[in-house]
Amino acid sequence: MFPDGAYRGLLAVAGAVFVALVAWFVVSLIVQARPAFSTLGFSWIVQKVWDPGHGKYGLLPFILGTIETTAIALVFAVPIGLGTALALAYLVPHRLRAGLGTAVELLAAVPSVVYGLWGLIVLAPLFRDHVEPALTSVLGWTGLFSGPNEGVGLLLAGIILFVMVLPTMVAISRDVLAVVPVEQVEGAMALGATRWQVLRKVVVPGARTGLLGAFTLATGRALGETVAVALVIGNSPYVAHSVKSAAATLASLIVNNFGEATGTQLSVLFAAGLVLLVIGICVNALARVLVRNTARSGVTSVAVA
Amino acid sequence: MIDPIPAVPHLEEGAGPGTAEELPDPEPAGDPVMSLQGVTVAFAGRKAVRDVSFDVHVGEITALIGPSGSGKTTLLRALNRMHDTVRTASVTGTVLLDGTDIYAPTTDPTLLRSRVGMVFQRPNPFPTMSIYENAVAGLRFNGVRKKALLDEAAESALVAAVLWDSVRDRLNAHASTLSGGEQQRLCIARALAVEPEVLLMDEPTSALDPIATKRIEELVGELKHRVTIIIVTHNMQQAMRVSDRCAFLLMGEDKAGELIEFGSTAKLFSEPSDPRTLDYVNGRFG
């Protein structure tokens, strides 16, 4: 076929094509977002008012909405994800582990629009009629639950995101927890540690970098998720005053306004996309570094004879 | 079916010359600290160690020797209930610690393990903890919170493990900064800090170089005044050098380890009563 040089050249070209695509991707977003910055400056990014009809393009409500939905998702996903991963890695009987693990990985593959549909049709009425009234009566004093019960809103979007990022978080956390060497686990047991002490003092600290990577990846997924959130957040361009309020995120802003946007507004949407791109690069780069370092230092567990 | 007449007649041996220079094999006075009575360990129904009985006495070093596959480590791990985590494992027979059955329903395995410590084949200090934190890890697990007691126990254990002088100035350094031999001594210190009555050592020098091995062996010899030691080794010279008493195990016909002979190290190595022991100590198999 080819001489070795040409073969290597072909492979290098393939790599270059990928890199060129990524470069094109980043550059085209920057270029298309530029008009927004050249006509509007920079202050609009942190302004509160979104009113394209009057030339107001404040992104603050959407930035806050993105952060708030992600925060709600993580409040649930971090403890529940860690607990689930610990159970899958150390507590569930051996013969069930592989099956449950595969199930979790498959659930990560369920398309996000399916979660959105479920959230909108099934959970939203449930939240409106039962969950939100109950939460308001119990936690109303915190001031977080003011306003009408609408079902859709920040809380539901956060919960849907929690369900969506959970499989990702559990699958990676379980892997990094499981590579903590069995010698460490036995070393702690042999000193008289209880099961929980072994997990809390040895296993979790031993896997902490990888766990952080898992949480970071989950955060990245929550920040950038689009359609599921767009379906259940209510899409209101105002800063939310309660977790029950309808709101919007950067991603939902883009899909909801893309159809009719032109000129500056379109450029603003590209700028919102650019913000997501930058967040995506930072979060994923961090997560990969964290997960990779764990894999590198993770001693292959050798079964003690 | 009735057994046929034995083809080989039993050979009568007269009082041989051995009786004149019989080696000492005294039973130590007092109750044993640990007593194994018919201990059998099985995994998923398959026996790995069968019907082992012997006594371990205070202040002595007992070595478990035998070729690989003879169940030394499996037996050792039965003595602090490490097999509890393996669902298919079952331990039958009786193991008495100070006269109490460690497998009795009233015995708590975590409490037992604070009284019967363990050192593993490879150094396994906790990599996320400092040297000091490693030394006091067992105490913390066992609920000790008083700083004075933690400090006192850590120093005493590190001194006993001949590590204190080299780490006293860097107690907060990570355990991974130590050499392999130092890490193993830290693991010994970690086990000693809980002041166990019995210390189980599972081939503690198998991952170390000869110099580090020698230092651990010397250390083991000194520790017996503080804690009763049961050590697994596949190295007969090591068993000869460090132990007072030896248990020789061998794989039986169905692959289960059996106790062939138990006695004082001197007697076992020079005048074993079982020919298989003689073969082993003379290096004929294993």
Next chain:
Amino acid sequence: MTTLAFDPSADPNLVRRRKIQNVAAASLGRRKVYSRIAIGICWVSLALAIVPLVAVIAYVVAKGLPAWNIDFFTQSTTPEGIPGGGVWNAIVGTVEIGVIATAVTVPIGLLCGLFLAESDGRIAESVRFTADVMTGMPSITIGIFGYIAIVRNTGGYSALAGAFAIGFIMLPVIMRAGETAIRGVPHQLSEAALALGARRATIARRVVVPAAMPGIITGVLLAVARGLGETAPLLLTIFGNQYLKWNPTKPIEALPLAIYNNSSQPYADLIQIAWGAALLLMVVVLVLSIGSRVLATVLQRERR
């Protein structure tokens, strides 16, 4: 001191042993309760994690199955109120996008995978890192890219633009899966061929890639499963179309769009269509995911 050698109360180690054992025994109850509670919380977490995930699947099956009938698979979407509509147009669109994206992405992805597997330098490392970062990139940004790069430059929404965006999402997944599979091929195989004087390209084609095939197929199927489920990029690239279109240069419909657009309509028949489409999409994605694992296992077994 020697005279007191046998007085246990004077041996500091024995004194400490008694202290430690007392503390250990006294704290045992507390430690065990604490451990039980914490371990119990882990089990509760597991249950909490399973419940919503099972609920999603159960709902989609229960609500989607009634939507499945002959019309659903053979008719295009009808406006609300007109009975008998289906998602045939969306199925065609999804298949079209999937086939184009896969056909273009797999060769490039495999070559990139070979590149990553055969080079260990800094450049390869940064390409690998870029691929990893791209795997987690918010898909909406890639939709914007598809819009800027294809829709704008070709003068309109099209299946091709959708395939471009979906392919760009699949590419890094295929690259990394391909690399992992190729790296898993024992060195002895390629070294033996190299010793016989074979060229690297021949070795790759005849030895390495065939040996890595189970892993490659798994990776490709997983990438396809991921690509087919993406919605946000399609919203910005194919636009959607009520009518059946085969022409890949025209706006078309796709299953994720059928779910997204119909679910927010206030008409029961359209929501029914959305559930049916959701079930179909979920089945396709899960079949691809499970199928890839089964296939990998089977191929691996045949080889032995």
